[in-house]
Structure formats: structure tokens, C-alpha cells
Amino acid sequence: MPRNVIKLGFTLNEQPVLLQTHPATRLLDVLRSDFGLKGTREGCARGECGACLVLMNGVAVNSCLVPAFALSDAEIVTIEGIHSLKSFADIRKALPDGNVYRCGFCSSGMEVALAALLLTDPEPGEEQIRKILSGNLCACGSYGAVVRSVVERTIRRRSYGRRRIERS
């Protein structure tokens, strides 16, 4: 193994993976280059815009600020995981429609942030949604449409859940 290279294991989208890289490599580059997960995007590259958000042990983090050495034994879920894993099926139902975004660049970061919120609170209010999205900057100003879509879906799910209870 070359000098300045570490070898570590972590869980990526519920799959155990091994990584051999420089300890300072950004998690963002690990995901995009080593694992080909291009849904995580590089925006500002300084932790401001939230385009590169991933779930790290259930918490949304900016992957441009996470060095590879911090990944040891971590559980990482990317937007690809949120869109495909069974364990996120309920959360997917609460995420906004794809057409609420305008250019769509920030959509994956926004959905990771929303997933982090929905993990802890399945029925968030408008204020909480806005607060969790405060770490995501959208150059197209799609926040209003995103917030409205999530609130609408939450209400729809709640009323659907009530109807099911009443029927049973």
C-alpha cells in the first residue's frame, strides 16, 4: 500500500464497502469518483450550499467537508439510497414531486435534508421544513414549491392513514 493511503470500511447505502484512499480525500470525491454515485453534487465546495448533502449515521452532512478518515465504520446513505432502499420507502412518499424543482441541481441535497427531517419527524410542519432547508441554497428559489409539496404530501398521507384506521 502506498504511503499516505488509508484503508477503511464503512456502510454505503446499506452495503459494506472497503475504501483505499488518501485520508484527506473528501467524501464527495469518494462517492462520485470511487463509487460512481453522481447524484451527490458539488456546488460551492465550502459547506454553504448543501448540494452535496448525504446522510452520515442518520444526520445530514455536507460531504465536501467530510474527510475520508472520518468514514471508518460510518453509515452513509446517498440520494441514490434514499431513492431505492426499502427502508426509505415511507420517506420517499413524503418527498416533493420532481417537477417542483426548476433546474434540479440542488434537488438531491434538498431531498437528503428532507429525509433527515422525516427520519426524526414523519409529519413536519412548514416551519420545520423551512428550517431544515436553510442549509440548502437554491439558485432558482424553488423553496416555496418544495415546502408546499412536502406539506401537501404530509397532509395527504395523514388523511390516508386516518382513513385506514377508520376502516380497520
Added chain:
Amino acid sequence: MKLQTQMRHFIHDIAPKRSLRARVFRSPFRKGTVTAIRRPALPRGYFCVGQEDIPGTSVLSYSGYLMPVLVKSAVRYLGEPLLLFCGSNPEVLAQLASSVELSYQEESPVEYKDLSGPYQESQIINLAHGDVDLAFSLAEQIVEGEYRTARQEHYYPDTQGALADWDGKLLTIHCATQDPFGLQLATARCLNLPARKVRVVAVRTGNTMEGKLLSSILVAAQAGLLAYAAKKPVFLVYDREEDLNYSAKGPQFLIRHQTALDQDGGTMAVRVQIFMDGGCYAPRSSEALHRAVHSAWGAYQIANLEVTGRTVETDFPPIGPFRSSGLAQAVFAAELHSSRLEEVAQLDPYDWKKKNLVEAARRPAPASALAVLKEVVGLSDFIRKHSAYCAVKKRRKTIEQGAYPLRGIGLSLVFQGDDGQWKEFYNAEEERTSYGLKLVFDKSRRLRIYTSLVDSAMGIHAILIHRAAELLALDPQKISVQEVDTREVPDTGPTILSRAVAVGLPLLEQCCGVLQQKRKGGVLPIEVRRSLSVGSPHSGKNAPAARAKRKTEEPVSELSWAATVIEVELDPVTFQSSCRGVWVAIEMGTVWNQTAILRVLEGEILRWLGSSRLAGYTAAGEGAVSACSAGDLIPAATELPEIQIRLLESQSAEMKGFDNLPCLGVPAAYAAAVCQATGLYIDRLPITAEVVQQCLET
């Protein structure tokens, strides 16, 4: 794990693994002469290109703006490209760039604090009607004002990048660009190739603010040069810092107003001087200055008007197209100046605007303008709030810090013309003779639209699909837009929404009309193609006639109108502002796809609200590049104000341009609101807390 289908691909997502990476070596000084460049020894599989290796023209020209691909000796801005490297390992490329030996003689750049300093002028435009001198000699009072707007950063989310591949016969470029055919022509000229030997595939762009016009051509030409030399695919992508520092920006402006008033405060004459910072490669003809001059007195009519516009060559980095550049600054200055005139005339903004729309010109005001004004004033309860805040302002002598929140409300009235008028600037070399669009209705009864209009944040594809679905009574799900590839689609011109609406929609409507007739009993597939010659009313060569029409005929039906009201509250200690509400009334002709349009308008309002009050501009007077960050420009979700938009019913059967209305109306209304809240005459954009503090101190 594969990328999910609902995720959209941007330029950074498409680089194949076998492509070479690229790096630009830039000048480490701002102005001077390079006396010698010694290139490092290149490892096998690595390539280096300098200006002497460019087979064609080394200075790109696009819609009047200029930008060198590479320079050899005369350096005019910090970070000007000198050499290009490509190879497989980015770390080796970094080492190669750091091993370049450069000898140079540095010169001191000229630092004028004022754009009206003794600069070289590259373009002068004069506009005058009536007898301005006589009106000023008879005036009871003359009101003067000087307004500044800083350089503007596009801050598109996806940085500039291109993937180029030369196979010996054809150069294929994948690039996030708003003008694939413009890019094709410019790159072909740079590589001295016929245009047919350059194929451009347009990749989806983020919200560009027209930043993917000039700078995307530069990066594509650089990648093309490297691919031509290496004969392998080359992927050149700027990182965020490089993009912020070295891409072309929107120009800064200095605008001086002089207004002659009669004894009642009525406007007799207006004299405006406009200075546009052309940067170190000042354009000889730019649409920005034309727009600024022709919109110098905003939405209002005046019998005596004199406007002089100058593009001045400065020692600042190059400028490029920006959304509504020139028009936005001119309207901002006119609206802010009008708020001073309202005080002199002792009229509230609503009455002053109505009066100056009607009386000053002694002819009927555009009905749409009066309608949007009336609507927004009612919607926002403007008159009551404005008089209440005026009463508060009169009661207080000074701003006592920490005493109470400072509140104000501002009203602006703006219009947007058909951007097709300005199309001659996108055909400066006169190589484009027509713009076209094609429809194919296939055997499975699906419709495919072939156009070079690129999908982006402005939703032009959604508008085209919606309109085609309506005209042909088809399910929108059965309509798609073909991938933009210059070998497949006709040239519909650059993708600027208002222009795309003015050119793309009529073409689509013509094609649909023909297709509808052919469909009756016709055999599938059916192909229909229509084009507009560059001399047609929509296409720009008749621009002077169109402009003349705007000045002489009323009502001006081809204009869309917007009235904006913004209410703000400033923290009395920090002067940080928060927006209490935004109300907008718009008349934009027939509305196709209201959902898409409202989404665009809401997003643009938020973006321009952020640009007006955050620090997302390079401060005027700074010579060197000055990078801002995302947080300086884009407001967060927690800052989302209440936004109410009313789209007024219209007599016009056509949809008119609307995308520039927020960037024209929002800064002016915001500035007027801050002026009322603080009681200060604020004369610049952006209006940050620091600017308010400075104005207070002076």
C-alpha cells in the same frame, strides 16, 4: 448503483473515465507584458497548448463581447489564460502548471473610483427628443441624482465545463451552453474548421442568468483546442473558485440623472448620462448599453429627453451577457430617481407614476401599465401603509439605533420588451441567416420537438410542450423535446427565455398549424419544419424600427408590464433587512402553462430579492477579481417572504416575455422601501447592511 432516472445530468456527471483532464495556466499578475514563457517538459500522454498553437482566431467574439482564448504577451486581467495542459492525472497537471517559468513586466492598472473618469470610450450612443436645453432653462427646480450598480455574479450552480473529442474528422463538444450553434461557430473559427466539422451536444444547465453564453464558449474552445492536439477526449471543468474568479461578469454602471421640474413638481425634461464598465475587452457594440439608453427614463413618458450612453474601457476583468443587463440598471436608477421626484411633487408613488405615465407625454398611458399598478396597489394595501410609514418618518428626526424597527414600502413599475429585438447582437458575424424549429409526429402518435432551445431553470421546454399539447389536442406525456445536438436540431438561436418565447413559440405555432392540416388523412410519420429569416419582425434586423415604434405608438401592446410592491423591516441596530411581503401584478399576454410560469416568477423574485440586499456583487471600484459565495447571493428558505403574484387577463393573443420583470422590478421596489424605512437617499445596488450604515454616516 445506477443514477436514478429522475435525477438530471449536468456537465460534471458525464465525463467518461478514459477522457483526459485539463488545466488552465493563468497569469499571476493583473496587467503587463509576458516576455517569455518556458513550458515544462511534458511526460508521455500529456499535452500543452499556447496561443501560437491556435489554428484560427484567438479572440472569441460573441454578441459583441470579446474574450481571448489564450494570450501570449499582453495580459490585461488577473488570471488571463496563458497555457492549457491536459493529461490523465490531475495531480501531474497541477505540477506541470506550477513548473511553468514565466518572465514578465508588470504595469500598474489604472484605478479610477469613478467610471466617468478619463477612460477610453469604445461605444457612444445618443438619444434625444424635444428641446431639453430650453426646458432646463425654464425649470423652477432641477433635481440631480447619481446611481451606481456593481458588477454582477451569475452564480450558476453548475460551474463551466466542456467535454471535447476530435476523431480526425469531427470535433464533438458536450457543453452546458445556452447557445449551441453560437458555440459551434465560435469554436470552428478558433480551430479554423468549417462549422459542419464541429458538433455540439448541449448538456442541461443550471439557472444561468445568461452566464452560459460567452464563458461556455470560452471553455468549449479551450477543451476543443486540447482535444484537437491530443486526439483524445478532453474534459475541462472549472472548479468553483476558478469559475467565480475568471468567468465574465455582468457590467457595473454609473448613471446620472438631471430632471427639470416646473413649479408644481411636474417633470419637464430629463437628462441622463450612462457609463457602462466595458472591462479590459470593452465591446464596441453591446445590447446592454442599447437597452440602458432606450430605457433610461424607465416606464415613463417625457416630451424632452436627452440620453448619452458610453461603454468605457477599464482595467477590470472582461464583461459578458447578464440577465437584462443595462435595462435592469437603467430602470433601477430611473425608479430610484423618481422616488426623489415624488417627494418634491408631494405625491405618493402611485399618483406620481400614474401622472407621469399619462400627463407628461400628453397622450394615453398604456392600459396594461395602469391596470398592473391599480391591481398591485389594492393587493398590497400600498397607499395606507405608505402614508403610515411616511407619518412615522416625519415624526422621527434621526434614526435612533435600537429604538424601534424601521419599516418601509416601495412600489416599482417596469416593462419588458420582446427580446427578439436585440437578436442582431447574437448574430454579430452575420453567419446565421435563419432560425428554425421542427416537429416530427411519428407512427406511435408521439410528437417530438426539434429545437436548439436548451432546457434550464426557465422551463422553456415545459412551455413548448404545453403549447403544442393544446394546439394539437395531444396528451403532454406524448410530447418530448429532442436532445439538443447541432447535427439533429435546427438553430432556434440562444436560449434566453423572453427571446425563446418571442421566437420559439411563433415557430412552434406555425409548425403545429401545418401539422394539424397534414394530420387529416396524412400518412405517419409527418415532419414539419418552419423557419424565420433573420430579417423578419421577430428576428432582430428590424430592431431600430421596433424601437421607433415603441417610442411613437401607444398603447405599446408588445410590452409586458409588472408592478411590484415590497415591504421591508430593518433591524435598527444591525440594519439587516427582512422582507415582510412581496406583491406583484403582471400583464404578459396570454399565459401558457400558468403553473410553470408562476414557479419561474416566484423563484426569480426570491433570487433578485437576495441580489438586492446581499453582497452578491463585486463592489464598484475594485480592480481585481472578487469572489463571492453562494450565501452572499442566494437567500435561504427561512428568508422566504410572503409572495403574491397576480397574472392579469390580457387582450393579447400572444404570450409576451416575462422573465426579466422580477429582475427589473424587485431591486427598484426594494430600494424604494429601504429609502422610506431609513429616510436615506440610497443610491446603489446591492443595499447591504454595510451600505445603509455608510449612508447613515455620510
